Amino acid sequence: SSATTLTDVATLIPKYGTTTSDHYPMFTQFSFTPPIALPVTLLDFTAVRQDATAKLAWTTTSENNSASFQIERSGDNKTFTAIGTVAAQGNTSSTTRYSFIDEAPLSGNNYYRLKQIDIDGKSTYSRIVVLSFGTITLRITPNPAHGTATLSVGNTSQAYSITVLNLGGQTVRQYMTTPGTTNIPMDLGGLSKGVYTIKVVSPTSVVTQKLLVQ
Numbered sequence: 001s002s003a004t005t006l007t008d009v010a011t012l013i014p015k016y017g018t019t020t021s022d023h024y025p026m027f028t029q030f031s032f033t034p035p036i037a038l039p040v041t042l043l044d045f046t047a048v049r050q051d052a053t054a055k056l057a058w059t060t061t062s063e064n065n066s067a068s069f070q071i072e073r074s075g076d077n078k079t080f081t082a083i084g085t086v087a088a089q090g091n092t093s094s095t096t097r098y099s100f101i102d103e104a105p106l107s108g109n110n111y112y113r114l115k116q117i118d119i120d121g122k123s124t125y126s127r128i129v130v131l132s133f134g135t136i137t138l139r140i141t142p143n144p145a146h147g148t149a150t151l152s153v154g155n156t157s158q159a160y161s162i163t164v165l166n167l168g169g170q171t172v173r174q175y176m177t178t179p180g181t182t183n184i185p186m187d188l189g190g191l192s193k194g195v196y197t198i199k200v201v202s203p204t205s206v207v208t209q210k211l212l213v214q
Contacts, residue, residue, distance in 0.1 A: 052203030
C-alpha cells in the first residue's frame with residue numbers, strides 16, 4: 001500500500017507528455033521478510049563493589065535466539081578485553097536475571113560492558129558501567145630510619161600484606177594486617193644498614209617504596 005504516482009514531474013520537465021510517452025514514474029516500498037524481533041530486551045545492567053570483587057548484574061525481559069553474554073572490561077574506556085561468558089536462556093518471554101563476579105578488578109576505574117551474542121553469531125553491546133577500586137597509598141616515617149619506622153597505609157578497607165625485600169629481591173620480613181589497620185610500627189632491629197623495598201599488597205592494588213635503614 002505504499003505505491004505513489006509522481007505526477008509532479010510534469011511541471012518540472014518541459015513537454016513531459018510528448019517526451020516520455022506520458023508515463024509517470026512510480027515510487028513504492030517492498031518488504032520480503034516479516035519484522036524481526038530484537039534478540040534481547042535488556043532491562044538493566046549494574047556493577048557494585050563486593051569487598052575486593054566487582055559484582056555485575058543484568059536483567060532481560062525477553063530473549064530471541066540468544067546464545068550468551070560475554071563480559072568485557074577496560075581500564076581506559078577504549079580497549080576492552082573479554083573476562084568471562086555467561087550462557088543465555090535462548091528463547092524466553094519471561095524476566096531473567098544474570099550475574100557475574102570479577103574476582104580481580106583493575107586498580108582504578110573499571111569499565112564494563114556486555115556483548116550479547118546470538119545463535120547465528122551476530123552481537124550487540126550494552127551500555128557501559130564504571131566501578132572504581134582505589135589505589136592504596138604508602139608513607140614511611142621517618143625515612144631514613146634507625147631502630148623503628150611507621151608505615152602509614154591509606155585508601156584500603158581490606159586486609160593487606162607487607163613484605164620487606166633486600167636489594168637482591170629476597171624477602172627478609174613479612175607481615176599480615178587486619179581490615180582497617182592504617183598505621184603499622186615496624187621494628188628495624190636485626191636489619192643490616194642499607195636500602196630495602198617495602199611492598200604492600202591489597203586485594204585490589206600493589207604499592208612499593210624504598211626505605212633506607214641507617
